[in-house]
Amino acid sequence: METARALEARCSVPFIFRAGVWKPRTSPSSFQGAGEEALAWLREVKDTFGIPVATEVATPEHVEAALKAGIDYLWIGARTSANPIAVQGLAASLNNPNNRNNLKGLLIKNPVNADAALWIGNIERLEKTGLPVMAIHRGCNHQPCWHMAHAVRTARPDIPMLLDPSHLSGDAAQVPALLQKITELGLDGAMIEVHCNPAAALSDKAQQIKPENLSTLINPNTLINPNIELAWLRAEIDELDEQLWETIAARMAVSQRIGAWKKAHGIAPLQPERYQMIGERLKVKGERLGLPEEFIKHVWDLIHEQSLKKQE
Numbered sequence: 001m002e003t004a005r006a007l008e009a010r011c012s013v014p015f016i017f018r019a020g021v022w023k024p025r026t027s028p029s030s031f032q033g034a035g036e037e038a039l040a041w042l043r044e045v046k047d048t049f050g051i052p053v054a055t056e057v058a059t060p061e062h063v064e065a066a067l068k069a070g071i072d073y074l075w076i077g078a079r080t081s082a083n084p085i086a087v088q089g090l091a092a093s094l095n096n097p098n099n100r101n102n103l104k105g106l107l108i109k110n111p112v113n114a115d116a117a118l119w120i121g122n123i124e125r126l127e128k129t130g131l132p133v134m135a136i137h138r139g140c141n142h143q144p145c146w147h148m149a150h151a152v153r154t155a156r157p158d159i160p161m162l163l164d165p166s167h168l169s170g171d172a173a174q175v176p177a178l179l180q181k182i183t184e185l186g187l188d189g190a191m192i193e194v195h196c197n198p199a200a201a202l203s204d205k206a207q208q209i210k211p212e213n214l215s216t217l218i219n220p221n222t223l224i225n226p227n228i229e230l231a232w233l234r235a236e237i238d239e240l241d242e243q244l245w246e247t248i249a250a251r252m253a254v255s256q257r258i259g260a261w262k263k264a265h266g267i268a269p270l271q272p273e274r275y276q277m278i279g280e281r282l283k284v285k286g287e288r289l290g291l292p293e294e295f296i297k298h299v300w301d302l303i304h305e306q307s308l309k310k311q312e
Contacts, residue, residue, distance in 0.1 A: 003196040004045040006211035012218055016073055017045050018054035018191070022062060023203055031202040039069035046070065052104065058086065060093035067101050075107035076122070078138055078167075082111035087122045094129040105132040107191075109164065114140050116151035123152075123159060136191050138164035143243075146235040153185075153232070166193035166207040175209055176217055185235065186228040248303065252310050259311025269311040275304060 004017055019042055023033030034041075042053045054073035057063050058080045066074055080086050087108075094100055106126050110119045119135070126133045135156070137149040153161055163185075165178035175192065182190060195201045198208040225231055262269060279300060286296035 001041075001045065001048070003194060003211060004049055004051060006196060007194065007214070008049045008051060010211055010215035012215065015051070016054050017042075017049075017051045018056075018073070018075065020203070021055045021066075022058060023056075024058070025203070033203075036065050039065060039071065042071060043069050046072070054107065057090060060089055063090060063093045067103060070101065072102070072104045073107060074103065075136070076109065076126075078109040078112045081108055081119065081122050082113060082115075084118065084121060084125070087125050091125045091129055094126075094131065100129075100131070103131060105134065107134045107136055107162070109136040109138045110140070110145070110148060110152075112140060114145045114148045116148045116155070119148070119152050120155055123156065134160045134162060134188075136162045136164050137168070137187075138191075139168035142168065142170045144168060144235070144239050146232065146239050149185075150232045150236060160188040162189045162191050163187050164191040166191070166204070166209075170204075170207050172198065172207050172209045175207070179217055181235070183222045184225050184228070184231040186225060186231075251303070252306060255307040255310040262311060269308050278304075 007015065007017065019038070021033055021035065021038045021042070023031060025032060039055065042055060045051060046053045052072040054075055055066055055071050056077050057066055057074045058077065063074065076087060076090060080090075094103075094106075106129070108119075108122055108126060111122075123133055123135060135152060137145075137152075139145050140148070149161070152159075163178065163182055165175045165181075166172070169175065169178060179190060179192075181187065192214060193204060193208040194211055194214050195205070195208040196211065198205050198210065201208055259269060261267075279297065282296050282300050283293055286293060
C-alpha cells in the first residue's frame, strides 16, 4: 500500500500496479510469495487508488483465483512462456467468456531461452482468447537478447512491447540507462520493479528502485526516434561486441591456467603443432562462415600472441 500510494502521487503517466502473488523460485527455501491471500491486498490497491492491478499466473488455478479477486491484467512469466503446453493450458482456461469477468488484458514475457518463434507462438495462443495481449522483453539470464526482441517486433509490430529493465539487468543502477532504449527502439512502455524500501524486499531487492527515483526517470514528452531500425541493429551489434570481449577475456583466463600447468610440468608455452592445427581449423571455419582467410589469420595471431603472454 505504501508503494502504491507513492506511485499514485508521483507517477506522471498511466500505469498498472503489478505484484507477484505466487513466486516459485529456484530454491524452495527462498521466499515463494504470500500466495492467494495476497490477491486481497492487490484488490485493496485497486479499490483505494483506482489503479488497475496485475499478477503473474502459471496455472489455470492461478487464473481462476485472480479472476475471482477482480485482477485486471494477468501476466505470464519467462519460465512459463518457455513451455507452450503451459501457455496453451492458461489460454484454454480463459477461452470461456464467462470465466473472464472484467479482465482487461494479458501480458507475456519472452521465454528464458532466446526463442523468438516460441514467443510469437505463445502470443498467438493468447490472442485466440480474444483478449488484448502485450509482449514484455526481459532478456535472457540478464543478457539483452536484442536480436530476439527485434525479430518479434518486426514480425508483430501491432503488438505493444514493453521493456523490463529490472530483470534484463538484475541491477537497479542500470535501469535508468536501459529506460532510454524505450525511445531509441520505439517501444511502448516499461515493466519496472519498484519498492518503497528495496533493502527490505523479500525478492529481487538488487533490481528494485524507489518510487521517488522512478518519477525522475519518466519523461512522457520524449520525442520519437526517427532511426528506430538503425537503433535496433546497433543494439544487436553492441550486445555481440560485449559477448565477444567477455569471451576473449574468458579465453585469456583459461590460457593463464594452462600456463601455470605447463610451468609445473616443464612444458614450453609455445607448442607449434597445436598452433598450426588450430590455425588450419579456423581457416576451414572461416570459409564456412564467409570470413576472409587473411582476416581469420590476423585475429588468430593476435589472440595467440596475447595468450602466450598470459602463459609466461
